[in-house]
Amino acid sequence: MNRLFWRFAALVMLAITLATCVIYFTFSRLFGDPLEEIARSQAAGQIFLLEQYIDRAPADEWLPRLNKVREVSKATLELKPLQATLAALPDSKRDQLLQGAVVIDVGGKAFYRRVDMTGARYIGSDDDVIHAQRLPIDIGQALGMEAIRFGVIALFLLVPIGWWSRRHWRGLMALSRMADDFGQGDLAARAAVRPASSIAPLAARINDMAERIALLMEARKNLLHSVSHELRTPIARLEFGLELLRERHAADDPALQKRVAAMETDVDELKTLVNELLDLTQLDHAQAMPRKPFALAPVLQACAPPMQPSSQPHFSASIATDLGELQGDARLLARAVDNLLGNAAKYAASRIVLSAMRGGSTVRIVVEDDGPGIPHEARERVFEPFYRLAREQDYAASGYGLGLAIAAKAILLHGGAIAIDDSPLGGARFTITL
Structure with missing residues (x-):
């Protein structure tokens, strides 16, 4: 499944969870705790026995009937002092108990109720409380049913969302592939998106833009x-x-x-x-370059800086013999390295160094000199065609600002990258990574 669907699924589940919490707290404030209502309905049998069988007995038969219910019921019915019970209950339920209502204890699977409020059952009955325990209360089952209900709702929401997001994701991937192909030089690349797709207007505008470009x-x-x-x-x-x-x-x-x-x-x-x-x-405008395997070390060993009319800088090369083979155009790669060496020859004071080494599946070719170097803010722009630094050395060195642009494009066609930093010699260091 696509990332878009999983994001939607997470949002839907989060929304359902938040909605459930809001509904629960709203109902609790307006109508009482829903869990207590569930527990009250599950304990309805024991409450019915108390109210319709035990409480309807004459005063002298009330305790005997309570004992009979104890004998046949799985629940435990005990009499407890009113004050001790009030101390064990939260404030919100004490008033209910004092008024003679049945107070449900969901966690304890029990309920409390005063024997009576007038002392008519027996002497001191108004100071006693019936504590019914071991009631058939199972909140877990009710919560499980609610979870299943919300799970079914989520499923019926996520199925159409998954269907829609899958089509939407395909359209986005088509746009992404088109952008990649277009960026790599395939100017005929266009996004193929269904007319009914939600991103069809965007795809049409991108295709029009690509056509104009x-x-x-x-x-x-x-x-x-x-x-x-x-x-x-x-x-x-x-x-x-x-x-x-x-x-x-x-x-x-x-x-x-x-x-x-x-x-x-x-x-x-x-x-x-x-x-x-x-x-x-x-x-x-090179869509594809003829690729042939060639040994890299001999190509680099044949590269050298051009002769300058002024004093020639000292050139040294350190090229490893285990560089292996490269798939590409040997002439084009040599042109890129020669352009870098020619650029170094224009600015070097006395030294130019060419080095190449292999690390795993990567080859690093380094050209460095002891010239004035290249300022940080210009290190990206020097690869632009016709860009030249506004320095006295650059005007004296002549050139048209095309050598580095050609080198960068040639390296890019080989799937490599070129970067500039400061050389230990004092000038600029160009590093080609293949």
């Missing part, structure tokens, strides 16, 4: 893809024009050669940006 994402994908592809043609023309300019006019002009070299650098940066945009677009 899918259209927007498709439009974004087409725009980025088209722009990136269309940019390649003018970039190729620029490269060709610069090459002709270098060969025909810049050979004897050092200033023009310098200018052409700067323009070629700009064109190379533009080509890199276009290629990274295409890569990011492909990863954004």
Whole structure:
């Protein structure tokens, strides 16, 4: 059964229990204790003998008749002093006894009643009380019957609730599966809910929202893809024009050669940006990745930070040999690690460390450096496309804010996660968990 049903069942049972308590206390205040009424009806035979047989005897035969009833009855009938009995009774029942009423003792399976109030039975009879014990009072049976009655009511309430909650829960699970699939990149996922379901209006609105998001994402994908592809043609023309300019006019002009070299650098940066945009677009809309088993250690051993025009930081690697195999795309995972190493190379002062180790079924790959690190408040946002920190080091390091976004998406496609914290070296530490 679903959690929704059990919550409803708990609420129904709690409501029935509370209603029973409220009814009991209300009836007790208005009409007297219901348990006493049950006990009085069960002891009706003994009360009838007292009132219709013993009390109707003449005064000189009252005690003999009481003794006859003692002989044939299973109940015990005793005479007790009035004052001692009053001391044993609660305040609410003393007035009843003094007025000559039958006072029921539910727990003791007994009742009390004064012999008379005038002393007409025998000398001092107005100071005596009849105490009847061992009466056929069984409150447990009555309570059991009430419990069965409320149990049947609860059952007839829970059966339709269970039927309804089961259908409702199925609809919620359909919405949940749709949300999971949509969140994992399946933009065609939609919730299939019966039109008569109570959540059908909600499902329809979620499906409409998903449809609009899918259209927007498709439009974004087409725009980025088209722009990136269309940019390649003018970039190729620029490269060709610069090459002709270098060969025909810049050979004897050092200033023009310098200018052409700067323009070629700009064109190379533009080509890199276009290629990274295409890569990011492909990863954004990758529904499934071709998965093949590959040895992880050789892939990581082949990774290294790119050469920097300035002084090259010292790079060291500590890669365990027992990393085993991984199901996925070796080229894509290597690209993610290379991007992290390239990011470290931009900021490291003198050291970059790559390490990998295995713990059970988990592999941890760590890239760390001794650079300025990443502030706590920016550690989630650095994986967003085009996000760059507003620091002097970041402007000096160039780049477009796409490398870490590509690395994060590549790792996510492998079912892994990436986190940032402080490195013992002094800079940032990126930890990949697969």
